[in-house]
Amino acid sequence: MATVGNSTNIFWQESPIGRLERQKLLNQKGCVVWITGLSGSGKSTLAFSVNKELYSRGKLSYILDGDNLRHGLNKNLCFSAEDRTENIRRVGEVAKLFADAGLICIASLISPYRKDRDACRAMLPDSNFIEVFMNMPLELCEARDPKGLYKLARAGKIKGFTGIDDPYEPPLNCEIEIKQKDGVCPTPNAMAGQVVSYLEEEGYLHF
Numbered sequence: 001m002a003t004v005g006n007s008t009n010i011f012w013q014e015s016p017i018g019r020l021e022r023q024k025l026l027n028q029k030g031c032v033v034w035i036t037g038l039s040g041s042g043k044s045t046l047a048f049s050v051n052k053e054l055y056s057r058g059k060l061s062y063i064l065d066g067d068n069l070r071h072g073l074n075k076n077l078c079f080s081a082e083d084r085t086e087n088i089r090r091v092g093e094v095a096k097l098f099a100d101a102g103l104i105c106i107a108s109l110i111s112p113y114r115k116d117r118d119a120c121r122a123m124l125p126d127s128n129f130i131e132v133f134m135n136m137p138l139e140l141c142e143a144r145d146p147k148g149l150y151k152l153a154r155a156g157k158i159k160g161f162t163g164i165d166d167p168y169e170p171p172l173n174c175e176i177e178i179k180q181k182d183g184v185c186p187t188p189n190a191m192a193g194q195v196v197s198y199l200e201e202e203g204y205l206h207f
């Protein structure tokens with residue numbers, strides 16, 4: 001009798017067409033590009049830009065954006081520590097499926113807790129988890145404030161806002177760090193270039 005989680009009598013079903021066949025078909029290697037950082041740090045902007053650049057090179061990628069997933073898959077979750085952990089766990093599992101499908105899955109979530117991001121990394125075989133840290137100062141994110149959420153958080157109208165009255169734990173060993181140079185943020189194209197060059201160098205863009 002096999003037991004997994006809360007289920008019993010379940011057995012893994014292996015398909016004759018596997019990850020290698022799909023990767024060969026797509027001429028790329030499945031992986032997860034996990035973008036983490038404060039609200040307003042540029043996660044979605046980077047995700048869109050990488051997606052576009054890969055598309056122009058004939059490579060298939062798909063974005064899992066935290067904000068968007070909270071409209072569906074994760075609509076029953078709030079921003080408590082427990083719910084953020086569950087949010088990241090679910091997205092990690094979905095990202096793993098996309099990578100197994102042979103796609104370059106771009107996950108873009110605040111993902112404030114190191115242990116949650118590490119748990120997603122541990123789900124992926126052969127170090128196919130590329131953690132990208134949007135290392136932008138809180139002051140910059142707050143000055144951008146495109147949704148007006150920092151303003152509400154400062155006014156006490158949103159409780160538990162990341163960076164204001166809720167923690168963000170920066171990565172210790174990320175694959176890619178995006179940061180300002182001489183006080184200037186790289187352009188979206190330059191940020192995407194950093195990620196796409198990494199994927200190219202590590203052999204993800206060919207089978």
Ligand SMILES: Nc1ncnc2c1ncn2[C@@H]1O[C@H](COP(=O)(O)OS(=O)(=O)O)[C@@H](OP(=O)(O)O)[C@H]1O
Binds near residue numbers: 040087088161162
């Ligand atoms: N309390 C609180 N803290 C942080 N963010 C908040 C909060 N309430 C709402 N929002 C909005 O939700 C977006 C973050 O969702 P995520 O799923 O990425 O968050 S998390 O990874 O579970 O921490 C985040 O989107 P981004 O600005 O794109 O990061 C916010 O718009």
Ligand SMILES: Nc1ncnc2c1ncn2[C@@H]1O[C@H](COP(=O)(O)OP(=O)(O)O)[C@@H](O)[C@H]1O
Binds near residue numbers: 040042043
């Ligand atoms: N590299 C960049 N240069 C200039 N502005 C940027 C850059 N990246 C993001 N922005 C702007 O900052 C704001 C927040 O970006 P966004 O991608 O929505 O962040 P996040 O997804 O982390 O909340 C947006 O108004 C966006 O246009």
